[in-house]
Amino acid sequence: MxxxxxxxxxxxxxxxxxxxxxxxxxxxxxxxxxxxxxxxxxxxxxxxxxxxxxxxxxxxxxxxxxxVDEPHDVVAYFDGGFQKHTGDAGYGVVIYFTQNKMRYRIRMNEKVEGLDSNNEAEYAAIAYLVEVLHDNGISKQSVIFKGDSQVVLNQLSGEWPCYEEEFNKWLDKIEGRLAELKIKPIYEAIPRKDNDEADKLATQAINGIQINSKSMISEEK
Incomplete structure (x- = not known):
């Protein structure tokens, strides 16, 4: 907040x-x-x-x-990857937050099946990210969501309409879960080069390399 x-x-x-x-x-x-x-x-x-x-x-x-004991000042990056020739997809998420006057970073990814496009993988990545936030006790505050998919982020923010039924289902799921967690999303589209961490995690997930880490990166000044 x-x-x-x-x-x-x-x-x-x-x-x-x-x-x-x-x-x-x-x-x-x-x-x-x-x-x-x-x-x-x-x-x-x-x-x-x-x-x-x-x-x-x-x-x-x-x-x-x-x-001080609760996670706050949260910035969350996401990326979804999709290989059309294999149908494999993967998510990558990176979350930065402050807790007990320390700055932390969470890095996680997951390989999935059953998705049909890269845009759907991006939506699914955000839904996955929201669950990771919940699992780490992050709720009742504003969260900055950063990704390189301008289409998906603009549809989530309501700036662009969404006509695809399958994407609207993801929108409803994400918005409903955010409301349950009382998270106010702030969506920010960034260049792909600024989303390297999440992009690499998504690629690693597709290739079967699983990452699940939490580390302290700095002390709050």
Whole structure:
């Protein structure tokens, strides 16, 4: 979940202006808010989360204590691969998240049968990714989903219509599961070169190489 800061700023002559930030992470919101307060020119300060709830600084600081043990600041990559001549398909997913002030990475893939196209493999990869999120206790927050399939991502976001019945079934399944987990998806199409990790995992899955790993990659500053 991300947060927007809204505050009333006072000039030296006591003129007032209401200012607002973009949506930023919880920790960033607290850091910026405390910096604003240190100027001595903030009359009022309120936070708004992406689900339209309002928060005080004290409430947000308490929330950080609650969230420290839970996965948050999640960015999830996916890719689906399909070999037309064999009918084999594979998924690859990479998830980055913060927990206990550490940044982690999950890498997983899976080989599957019964799919008919690369686009269907992309849809199935997202459905698989959502289940991996659930298995790792990720729910009730916004998640950034990144992939190189612009068609699939635009259909999921509702920007493009989807006329294929088989794809609409995947859409309904994914949207329903996200609603159950109370995950707010943020879909972002990226160039294929920026999706190398998930793409490699999908290829490895098709070739029968299974990956299932979780590792700490850095300490939160």
């Amino acid at each position: 991300k947060y927007r800061i809204e505050w009333v700023y006072l000039t030296k002559k006591k003129a007032e202006a209401v200012l607002s930030s973009d949506f930023i992470t919880l920790n960033e919101a607290i850091i910026f808010a405390e910096d604003f307060l240190n100027t001595g020119r903030v009359k009022e300060l309120t936070f708004f989360s992406e689900d339209d709830q309002s928060w005080t600084l004290k409430e947000l600081k308490k929330l950080t204590e609650i969230l």
